[in-house]
Amino acid sequence: MNKVHVSASTKEYDVTVGAGLNYGECLKEIHSPCKLMIVSDDTVAGLYLDSATQSFTDAGFTVESYVFPHGEQSKNLSVAEKLMEKMVDKGITKTDLLVALGGGVVGDLTGFAASAFLRGMDFVQLPTTLLAAIDSSVGGKTAVDLMNGKNMVGAFHQPIGVFCDIDTFKTLPEETYAxxxxxxxxxxxxxxxxxxxxxxxxxxxxxxxxxxxxxxxxxxxxxxxxxxxxxxxxxxxxxxxxxxxxxxxxxxxxxxxxxxxxxxxxxxxxxxxxxxxxxxxxxxxxxxxxxxxxxxxxxxxxxxxxxxxxxxxxxxxxxxxxxxxxxxxxxxxxxxxxxxxxxxxxxx
Ligand SMILES: NC(=O)c1ccc[n+]([C@@H]2O[C@H](COP(=O)([O-])OP(=O)(O)OC[C@H]3O[C@@H](n4cnc5c(N)ncnc54)[C@H](O)[C@@H]3O)[C@@H](O)[C@H]2O)c1
Ligand SMILES: [Zn+2]
Incomplete structure (x- = not known):
């Protein structure tokens, strides 16, 4: 397991990289138990939502989830709005956490919601594509697309931690890995x-x-x-x-x-x-x-x-x-x- 420290002026955090990471244990090291809203797309949720939920529950967190259809066409304001409405319904407060489980689409949309919900709350990235692991999950750029422009609405909002389990790459289609x-x-x-x-x-x-x-x-x-x-x-x-x-x-x-x-x-x-x-x-x-x-x-x-x-x-x-x-x-x-x-x- 490796840790890389990120020193942004607005937040300091670690990116943990390893095979078979225990997400719940990783999160417990940086945050006390609270309510989590795991955000994922349908493909990634089918593969990893149950095990991630179990791991966070075992570590003492209370878990809710929001799953949307995979693909860039979901990275929009309307999906972000539905997510935030569900957060209100489930009683998510400013001291709870959003958790992005997926590729860059999930990470960008979740980060954007975290930057805006209740004027800003903390979030964690669990990247499951190589691209998300090496690029979108680190650095704090979050965004959604408009019909006529990609990444047109967004904010700089750094995560409090990034936990990258490289074992998740095993299920990536060859083209997505490339x-x-x-x-x-x-x-x-x-x-x-x-x-x-x-x-x-x-x-x-x-x-x-x-x-x-x-x-x-x-x-x-x-x-x-x-x-x-x-x-x-x-x-x-x-x-x-x-x-x-x-x-x-x-x-x-x-x-x-x-x-x-x-x-x-x-x-x-x-x-x-x-x-x-x-x-x-x-x-x-x-x-x-x-x-x-x-x-x-x-x-x-x-x-x-x-x-x-x-x-x-x-x-x-x-x-x-x-x-x-x-x-x-x-x-x-x-x-x-x-x-x-x-x-x-x-x-x-
Ligand atoms: N914020 C940034 O700094 C930044 C940087 C680069 C790219 N991006 C954004 O990232 C997005 C692209 O990211 P991406 O390539 O990860 O796309 P993606 O999130 O759409 O993932 C690609 C596909 O792989 C599937 N998938 C994800 N993990 C999987 C796994 N472990 N096994 C099987 N299938 C899996 C997803 O369901 C999806 O269908 C774009 O929206 C781009 O704008 C943002
Ligand atoms: Zn790029």
Whole structure:
């Protein structure tokens, strides 16, 4: 079992990573017994809600639960509202806890409800996807989607603890696991060449992978909790990735979009040797590296990205594996970068 400490200005907490974690015992270490509302989606609840409930009950907590249909389309205000109405019905108070059991959709929605219910209450993350473990459960960004924009309503609200049982990854579909790997590869390219090499060689356990990625995220978040500058490097691959996700009507997953986005900027910026390494590691996890969408249209969609400043888009560009920088570009310059990237792909 490993613990990574997160030092955000608004909260200090640990991310516990291990196989076969006892959630109830983990929570008892940081919070006295109270009422819990476990929030989950129907897929994850079918697999893990009973055992999680038992573990919390054994540790002295009183457990209620709220389950909604799985998928991004549930990450909206109406589901958040139903959750909060159930919290009122069940007598949940400000000193009780919300518990997010699931992937990034469950974590983002639960965190958002925790930030707003009674003007803010504490919550805990129990991530069950690789993506949630290494990315969404840590760092305090919470949100729900609007019909016409992803993550448009949200708040910064840190959890009081994150307990990641890597055994839950065993039931993940291969494609969902690979989407998490796209984010892990992102950490390697932006921050940590040795981590990238270990993924390339398939020489890293899930526990070590989660620990190292969470350490990187914790370092970046500690420097810039409210996403004013340095934290933008975590958006590597996401500018084009978000455009692809949007264009597909969210039929292309987040991690898949990010994989294509990383491949494009790496093609434009890296030397041929490094670019080949990036393509090869992405393909080894069966992640896509190309798109059939029109690049001009994608560049125009990027104008709507939340990382936009006026008429320029803030993009993250690599200098080598393990190092990136931020640059403000116009939509035309952005289109040229991604066009160059896909041309380089044809040559490699
Ligand atoms: N807050 C942040 O900082 C942040 C960062 C990255 C992504 N996100 C958000 O995270 C979401 C994507 O997260 P995700 O990829 O975890 O999606 P998800 O929560 O939809 O999970 C993917 C699918 O896997 C299923 N699942 C989850 N755990 C499982 C398990 N252990 N076994 C079997 N099936 C399981 C879910 O039911 C779902 O169908 C997006 O909404 C994205 O915006 C947020
Ligand atoms: Zn992401």
């Amino acid at each position: 989407e998490g790997m796209a984010e892990a590869i992102k950490y390697g390219i932006i921050y940590d060449e040795p981590l990238f090499t270990r993924m390339e060689r398939k020489d890293i356990s899930d526990e070590d992978l989660v620990k190292r990625c969470v350490e990187i995220k914790a370092e970046v978040v500690a420097k810039d909790e409210f996403d004013k500058g340095p934290r933008h490097i975590l958006n590597f691959g996401h500018t084009l990735g978000h455009a692809i996700e949007t264009k597909s009507g969210y039929t292309i997953g987040h991690g898949q979009g990010v994989a294509v986005g990383m491949a494009a900027v790496c093609g434009a910026m890296l030397n041929s040797g490094d670019f080949k390494r990036v393509l090869s590691v992405l393909k080894s996890y069966k992640l896509p590296v190309n798109t059939t969408y029109d690049l001009h249209e994608l560049a125009m969609l990027s104008k709507a990205d939340k990382k936009r400043h006026g008429d320029v888009i803030r993009v993250v560009l690599p200098t080598k594996i393990g190092e990136v920088y931020l640059k403000d570009v116009t939509p035309d310059e952005w289109e040229k970068i991604i066009t160059d990237g896909f041309h380089a792909m044809e040559e490699n």
